[in-house]
Amino acid sequence: MLLTLLFVSLLVFVVVRVLPGDPALIMLGIEASPDAVARMREALGLDRPVPVQYAEWASRAVLGDLGRSIQYDVPVAGLIASRLSVTLPLTIMAAALMVMAAIPLGVFAATRHRRWGDYAAMTLSQLGIAVPGFWAGLLLILLFSVKLGWFQAGGFDGWGQGVGRALKSLLLPAIALGLFQFAVLARTTRSALLEVLREEYVKTARAKGVAERAVIFRHALKNAMIPILTVAGVQLGQLMAGSIILESVFYLPGLGRLALGAISARDLPVVQGVVLSVASAIVVINAAVDILYGMLDPRIRYE
Amino acid sequence: MNETPHPGPLPTGERGSDRLPLLSREGVEARVRRPWRRALKHVTFTVGLAITALLLLTAALSLGYTPRDPLEMSMEARLQVPSVAHPLGTDQFGRDLLSRIMVGAVTAILVGVIAVGIGVGFGVLLGMLSGYFGGWLDEIFMRLMDAVQGFPAILSALLITAVFKPGLAITMVAIGVSFLPIFARLTRAAFLELRDREFVLAARALGAGDAAIIGRHILPNTLAPLIVQASISFPVAILAEAALSYLGLGTQPPNPSWGLMLRESQAFLGMSPWFAVFPGTAIALTVLGLNLLGDGLRDLLDPKMMS
Numbered sequence: 001m002l003l004t005l006l007f008v009s010l011l012v013f014v015v016v017r018v019l020p021g022d023p024a025l026i027m028l029g030i031e032a033s034p035d036a037v038a039r040m041r042e043a044l045g046l047d048r049p050v051p052v053q054y055a056e057w058a059s060r061a062v063l064g065d066l067g068r069s070i071q072y073d074v075p076v077a078g079l080i081a082s083r084l085s086v087t088l089p090l091t092i093m094a095a096a097l098m099v100m101a102a103i104p105l106g107v108f109a110a111t112r113h114r115r116w117g118d119y120a121a122m123t124l125s126q127l128g129i130a131v132p133g134f135w136a137g138l139l140l141i142l143l144f145s146v147k148l149g150w151f152q153a154g155g156f157d158g159w160g161q162g163v164g165r166a167l168k169s170l171l172l173p174a175i176a177l178g179l180f181q182f183a184v185l186a187r188t189t190r191s192a193l194l195e196v197l198r199e200e201y202v203k204t205a206r207a208k209g210v211a212e213r214a215v216i217f218r219h220a221l222k223n224a225m226i227p228i229l230t231v232a233g234v235q236l237g238q239l240m241a242g243s244i245i246l247e248s249v250f251y252l253p254g255l256g257r258l259a260l261g262a263i264s265a266r267d268l269p270v271v272q273g274v275v276l277s278v279a280s281a282i283v284v285i286n287a288a289v290d291i292l293y294g295m296l297d298p299r300i301r302y303e
Numbered sequence: 304m305n306e307t308p309h310p311g312p313l314p315t316g317e318r319g320s321d322r323l324p325l326l327s328r329e330g331v332e333a334r335v336r337r338p339w340r341r342a343l344k345h346v347t348f349t350v351g352l353a354i355t356a357l358l359l360l361t362a363a364l365s366l367g368y369t370p371r372d373p374l375e376m377s378m379e380a381r382l383q384v385p386s387v388a389h390p391l392g393t394d395q396f397g398r399d400l401l402s403r404i405m406v407g408a409v410t411a412i413l414v415g416v417i418a419v420g421i422g423v424g425f426g427v428l429l430g431m432l433s434g435y436f437g438g439w440l441d442e443i444f445m446r447l448m449d450a451v452q453g454f455p456a457i458l459s460a461l462l463i464t465a466v467f468k469p470g471l472a473i474t475m476v477a478i479g480v481s482f483l484p485i486f487a488r489l490t491r492a493a494f495l496e497l498r499d500r501e502f503v504l505a506a507r508a509l510g511a512g513d514a515a516i517i518g519r520h521i522l523p524n525t526l527a528p529l530i531v532q533a534s535i536s537f538p539v540a541i542l543a544e545a546a547l548s549y550l551g552l553g554t555q556p557p558n559p560s561w562g563l564m565l566r567e568s569q570a571f572l573g574m575s576p577w578f579a580v581f582p583g584t585a586i587a588l589t590v591l592g593l594n595l596l597g598d599g600l601r602d603l604l605d606p607k608m609m610s
Contacts, residue, residue, distance in 0.1 A: 003446045004446045004450045007446060007449075007450030007451075011454065015459075015463060016462065016465065026466055126591060129590070129594060130538075130588075130594060131590075132545050132549075132562075132587070132590075133546070135565055135583035135587070138565060138569060138579050138583065139583070141572060142572055142576055142579065146573050146576070153572075237455075241455040241457050242455075242457070244457050245457060245549070248549075249569075259461050260550060262465070263464055266465075268466070272462075272465070274461070275454075275458050275461055275462045278453075278458055279450075279454050279458055282452070282454075282455070283449060283450060283452070286449070287449075
């Protein structure tokens with residue numbers, strides 16, 4: 001995992017510092033005076049060899065120092081931490097909704113394999129996969145905010161105004177965010193359960209007269225949970241990345257809007273910091289899922 | 304961190320060769336001699352094929368003909384509801400939505416083809432080298448792929464647009480890069496499985512070099528899963544382009560892109576809901592058709608994974 005994280009940081013560094021030629025010029029714009037550019041270059045340490053720049057930048061990042069925002073003139077790490085109070089709850093809420101809806105639907109479909117219930121559930125999941133999350137968000141706003149007036153059309157007043165109110169303004173975005181992954185997880189649940197239901201021990205359980213309900217939930221689903229949880233774990237990272245998009249639809253002040261705002265303000269350290277943190281989080285989540293997978297299923301061995 | 308059993312493409316069906324239906328003589332003949340007839344009996348595949356054909360026809364037609372000029376503005380005809388003159392209404396500049404959605408199909412297909420092309424091209428190359436040669440090269444390539452997996456298209460696009468001007472080319476690269484790990488892993492797995500098989504050893508014994516073994520003997524045998532994965536990735540690319548253009552990181556105005564249209568529609572959601580409905584429907588329908596086609600293709604190419 002350390003090697004992987006090293007590669008993550010290298011990728012970010014190469015794109016921001018090496019590919020464009022002169023980051024100082026990008027931050028200040030081409031009409032900047034040569035003097036200002038030279039000062040910026042010095043401030044960023046661009047006058048030193050590239051490997052030295054990388055080593056310095058990476059070792060600071062490891063200690064949590066992601067540099068200073070040009071736009072706000074505060075440490076990037078602090079900015080990211082404050083915006084996480086929106087992005088993280090949104091991601092977790094979407095993940096919870098996804099799991100709560102997808103596993104029952106998958107079980108429903110698998111226990112009605114190749115019958116109407118199965119086809120209906122799979123049609124629903126096909127739709128969930130086809131509808132882009134941000135469009136689902138727009139449609140939810142159209143229905144629940146514009147037509148029915150039950151929710152505000154976006155925005156977030158912070159946690160200070162009450163937890164219930166904050167959660168309410170995250171509900172529609174969380175639904176739109178979780179939709180795609182919900183559909184994928186429902187299909188995973190269905191196929192994992194179908195596979196287990198064909199095992200000999202399920203036949204044994206049925207033969208000795210165990211009630212069908214107990215066969216499904218106690219014998220089959222328990223073992224099917226291993227692939228289901230693996231997929232759900234990987235989806236957690238996807239949801240985090242997806243929240244960047246949904247924050248824009250609902251005007252939520254999270255990491256995504258921070259990064260998008262930083263792009264228009266040419267605030268490179270902020271973009272760099274956000275991308276580095278989210279990408280590292282995804283890599284760590286994926287690695288954790290791998291380890292968990294090995295622990296849940298002793299048949300899987302690592303060399 | 305060692306071997307990573309990436310979940311990969313999600314199996315939608317049951318696996319297990321013990322359930323394979325025994326084929327009658329006619330069944331075998333149908334499978335071998337009449338693949339098209341068999342394919343067209345597959346409902347999922349046929350519906351997917353029909354929708355995809357519609358998409359391709361729309362895109363092809365729009366290159367030569369659209370009901371109106373997709374870029375022509377008309378201040379009198381702003382944000383109109385669907386009518387005979389404008390079957391899908393107009394946008395905030397009075398441009399004909401039907402024409403713009405038709406031209407948007409070209410953008411969608413273009414992004415799908417190029418992004419998947421980048422993913423397949425570089426992914427297969429990396430996977431091939433990794434699986435065939437193994438050792439430290441394999442270790443480094445695979446850890447690199449783990450790292451790339453931390454960059455969904457949205458993150459690479461954010462990063463690249465921070466230093467370069469946003470545009471369609473960057474979108475395609477960002478999406479294509481996000482496809483690298485899956486194609487590399489698939490190819491690597493196939494190469495690991497095949498590289499010590501008898502036919503490969505026989506070829507080597509006959510004096511074939513590495514390049515010939517890789518290109519002529521192993522690679523052709525890895526095509527089926529790669530084709531299936533490409534068909535799965537294509538709609539994913541279209542969704543990603545729409546999302547990036549919606550954020551303003553993809554296609555730039557005044558070029559028509561479905562995602563960009565939705566971005567523009569949001570300001571007029573209360574006044575003109577149609578404007579937000581039609582481009583989204585175009586995306587959803589396209590992705591649905593391509594997904595059905597991909598599912599059907601997988602069933603047909605890989606009978607072991609019948610759903």
